[in-house]
Amino acid sequence: MGPQIWPQKFPIASAGKKQSPIDLNATTCVVVKGDQGVHVENGLKVEYPKQFPELTVQNTGYGWKVDIPDDIGRQTRVSGGPLSHVYRLTQFHCHWGKDLNVGSEHTVNGKSYAAELHFVHWNTELFSSPADAMPSNNGLTVLGVFLDIGNERNEELEKLLQNICLVKYKGEKCKIAHNVDVTKLFPDNKSYYTYPGSLTTPPLWESVTWIVYSTPILCTADQIAKFRDMCYVTRDQSLIGGELLENYRLPQPINDRTVTFVTL
Numbered sequence: 641m642g643p644q645i646w647p648q649k650f651p652i653a654s655a656g657k658k659q660s661p662i663d664l665n666a667t668t669c670v671v672v673k674g675d676q677g678v679h680v681e682n683g684l685k686v687e688y689p690k691q692f693p694e695l696t697v698q699n700t701g702y703g704w705k706v707d708i709p710d711d712i713g714r715q716t717r718v719s720g721g722p723l724s725h726v727y728r729l730t731q732f733h734c735h736w737g738k739d740l741n742v743g744s745e746h747t748v749n750g751k752s753y754a755a756e757l758h759f760v761h762w763n764t765e766l767f768s769s770p771a772d773a774m775p776s777n778n779g780l781t782v783l784g785v786f787l788d789i790g791n792e793r794n795e796e797l798e799k800l801l802q803n804i805c806l807v808k809y810k811g812e813k814c815k816i817a818h819n820v821d822v823t824k825l826f827p828d829n830k831s832y833y834t835y836p837g838s839l840t841t842p843p844l845w846e847s848v849t850w851i852v853y854s855t856p857i858l859c860t861a862d863q864i865a866k867f868r869d870m871c872y873v874t875r876d877q878s879l880i881g882g883e884l885l886e887n888y889r890l891p892q893p894i895n896d897r898t899v900t901f902v903t904l
């Protein structure tokens with residue numbers, strides 16, 4: 641079920657005023673220097689453990705997703721910057737496109753990147769579970785990281801990709817053989833765009849404080865190509881094809897929202 645028909649089942653897809661993704665436009669956003677104003681005493685803090693052992697990757701039928709077990713989630717903490725509460729990592733996943741010119745959900749001055757990672761966090765101060773937080777105001781913060789094409793394989797991504805062929809079909813799950821250092825999936829330069837928005841897949845709830853890093857991380861075209869070998873059908877249905885060639889939503893109207901660019 642693609643984005644074109646989402647409005648039939650989820651009216652917020654077209655009626656909502658805070659939908660995501662959006663185009664992040666340098667000329668219209670408010671620029672804040674990271675060492676000035678509100679960001680001085682209380683800058684954005686992303687605290688993750690060095691290793692995430694025994695993670696499981698799964699095919700959701702819309703892409704791959706890595707759930708974070710709560711005992712590891714408890715060691716993560718995102719706070720400060722645009723956030724008034726403390727948030728905890730619950731899962732991360734990726735969006736990509738049929739070729740390298742498309743794939744990211746957010747665009748920057750109209751430009752797409754080849755893919756975009758989403759690290760989904762829930763508000764542990766106001767809610768008792770991710771399910772409670774997900775539909776609610778200030779329920780979630782999602783950190784977005786663009787993937788751009790470079791000459792070298794991304795080694796952390798490679799740990800996930802070694803298992804991607806084992807979750808080719810919808811519903812399949814597999815333990816990741818190596819410890820993943822999730823912090824290596826973030827860029828060194830932590831300048832970011834932030835704005836109030838929504839989940840980019842149904843039910844499209846407008847509960848997300850978005851934080852999208854302006855600097856991409858790098859991987860190879862071959863690595864992105866492996867994502868496209870996944871299928872949105874189950875193994876039983878596999879004879880009819882069903883490759884997951886793309887899984888991104890196009891930018892939505894900004895309406896009267898303010899996008900802030902924090903430069904660091």
Ligand SMILES: [Zn+2]
Pocket residue numbers: 733734735758840
């Ligand atoms: Zn996403």
